[in-house]
Amino acid sequence: MPKKSFISKGDYRDSVFLMRVNQECQKLDGVKACAVMMGTDANKDIAKDAWLYTDELANAGPNDIFIVIDAIDEAKCETALAKAKDLLNEVERGESAEEMSYRTLRTAIENEPDSNLVLISTPGEYAFTEALTALNNDKNVMIFSSDVPIDDELKLKQLGSKKGLLVMGPDCGTAIINGIGLGFSNIVKKGPIGIVGAAGTGIQEVTSLLDDVGISQAIGTGSHDLSEKIGGITMIDGIRMLGEDQETKVLVVISKPPSPAVTGKILEYLRKVGKPAVVNFIGGNVSDEGNIIGALTLEDAAKKALAIITGAQPSATIFSKPMEELEALITQETKRLSDKQKYVRGLFSGGTLCAEAQVLFRNMSRPVRSNVPLEKDLLIQASARGVGDTFIDMGTEEFVRGIPHPMIDFRFRNERIIRESQEDDVAVILLDIVLGLGANINPAGELADAVAKARVNGKSIIASVCGTERDPQSLHLQVSALERLGVIILPSNAQAARLAALVASRGGAWGYLK
Amino acid sequence: MTTKLFRQDIKVINVGLARFYEDLKYQRAKVTKVDWRPPAGGNLKLIQLLSKAESEEVANANKIAVKKIVTSSPKLIDIKRARDVIGVLRGNMTLLHSGPPIEWERMSGPTKGGVIGAAIFEGWASDARQAEELAKSGQIRFETCHDNSAVGPMAGIISPSMSVYVVKNEENGNIAFSNLNEGVGRVLRYGAYDEEVQTRLKFMEDVLSPLLKAALIITGPLDLKNIMAQSLQMGDELHTRNVASSLLLLKELGPSMVNTDFSKSDISASIDFIVKNQLFFLNIAMAAGKSIMDAANGIRASSVITALTRNGTDFGVRVSALKDKWFTAPAPIPKTLFFPGYKEEDANPDIGDSAIMETNGFGAFASAASPAVVQVVGGDVKEALRNTIKMSEICLIKDKSFPIPQNNFEGIPRAIDLRRIIETGTAPIINTGVANKKPGMGTVGFGILDAPMGAFIRAFEEYASTL
16 A cells, blocks of 8 residues: 655644645545645554554654645645645745734734733643733733643632733633624624623524524633633623623623632622623523523523513523424425334534533433533443444544544544434434534535435434525525535534424424423 | 723634634734744743843843844945955965855855955966965965954855955944955955956955045045935845935935045046946945944843844854854755756855844844735745745834834844743845855845744853853
């Protein structure tokens, strides 16, 4: 088997860029497999696992790019390798001819003194220094990078809070500030609802569902903000900022359940602000009290906030579709199932959406195994074979090491859809499809092959699409493309989870819903 | 906590994933891109040393160095015979050469050619073979220009009988020297040594130098900072383009030249020589640069680079804190725009003390002032500006005394910080002339290059060990 490699010494590109090169190479004539990556140990391990390791890779360090091509013959290998090298350089040339860029944040700030927000997505070990530079220069920051030590996070947040600067993150995937989407976010109309969230896809789901009325700001806090150690510094600052903001009439707060102490603090600040505040601690119930309104799901949070604006009575939504249509759908999907097919396998790109679906299943007496489970005893290794209802959060560390997030790169999810569809007892494959900035430009196209195979294997595919019309992918185009593939699309993650349970239980789950 | 952020348009600096930058562009948001890479290429040892070097002691030392640089006031005060002002040239057969120290065996073609030419010019040898014998036998001693308060472009050969400019840094009180520029083509500094070269050198000693000296006495000391700042605004970067500065010099000295006792034909030949040489002012600018950098050299704990220079074989670097110590790496071959008839294989590795201009914030650092120069390597106006901004990333200041109109009158980036070179992995860019690698030939073109990182890494490791 001919395998060829090349190392570009002292050459750094971000993983998304390298993936794009990788993707292009994969399509070249005669190429069976390829890897274009930074030469970190983790990436070299990935290459080893993929049978794409060559001895030359021993010479690749973390600041070198390696290319490995495995093709059907020597000649094709050579051609592909040459093309891969071209691709690495081509884009670089294209870019440098176009735009002015700076090599360091320090110089960028010097030359753009009126900038007011720094978006940091370096590898985690470097994020602290960059964020500190930003804060010391009086810039707000959003830190997309994860793997920042909690002590460093505390230092940054204390400094930011003291200086009156917003510190979103580390591990903050989503924010919308003054109508501009940052990181993984959706293009949403300006309006009266302000959001603070510790949960990235949670913010995406709520803001997308609120596209009709619009949002003022969506502040991401990062996933560790509500830990005991940080104590919700960013969330409290965010609540205060939205409290003072004239355009914000209603607040929505989203997070996985914080500790009781931190929960108390958050609710206390919300009471102090006084504006109506809808709270969704995914799986942790908050009861209505004063200006605080509890919401069970992300969709409920959006609907309740909307009701306050329109003056309607806030009520929970089970399904948006009329009952007859739903019954017909359930019948149509169950008809395809054999008696053995009883379980749901959820393959999620959004961690919050995965958690929310688990909560809904738990409420329908269907405990779900997961790599990020609600209870410890439901833990299952991400790579292990699913057992019963199993939901996998595919955005966790083990999936994204050296590889773009599953919202961008569908490789692992597609593999997993096919694998799960070969299991006899699986009835439904439940998916979340997240559109918007940062996400893959055509998820329906990426999923087409895997979904077709899963359908041939007799599975029902149920999904929600999180996005808006103005997103680069356009909500309705993606929905209709996915429906043409035979995917059942529901307007929210919660509804998709409910329908999955209904199909798998042949309608049995109605008992919990009606 | 205020909601000020909510009342402004957001203007983002994106540090990391290019996709986020593109998405902000897609939304028509104001966004600036940082082409982020791990500091020091992710080298943990260097990252540790860098954090050690981010101290108040270093910051204070650099403040002193910066002050020395910006307050320097170089004046052209005289023209003298080299042997009369440079101690080592008295007595035995001694020549100065450019770059860090080097012995005859390792000298490149153009340096050897320069040595041969100077030996003939001094009358130590009657032909090339004899001159080579002298050099090989060790009878000719070699010293660097830099170690003797001097600088010379390309081979940088200064022999005892040559005239040198005397530049005084009045603020600091030190003196620096450089020889007179011969023009381009078959010239000694590019390693040519034939009859044409000898005749020109003789003219320069017999006519041009004494005339300029006499004119300078009439005009009085020339404020070089003034001429340099003006010429920067007129499209020079003062290294490979010295068109405006040379004419400004003539403007200052021309009237006085006419008022000397020299014959009309001598004056006419000299003016003709100056106007035909677009690099005439370079050597004066270099002496000015040397007088400034020597003033900033030897400051304890300062990470400011005080010399970048090449001898055609090695590239040498000095850092203020380590004073006279050289750190070297093999000199690279510049990316070259060749004169017709020459090609890649003819080019010698980088050579000359003229990178003292970049050391001072001119040359490639001032590219934005002189877009014509980046055209040499196929660049455009944007690229010129980009080079200047890129160099500002490794410099401590932008010197308002030398504003660049094309960069919104921002000052040229000056005071190169060794720490920033290591941190960003950005080596100084240098504009340069390119010599034929064979002795006796001359110029083959003009080029541009990145200084070799190896020399800076070695310098930094030793520098950090002294902190």
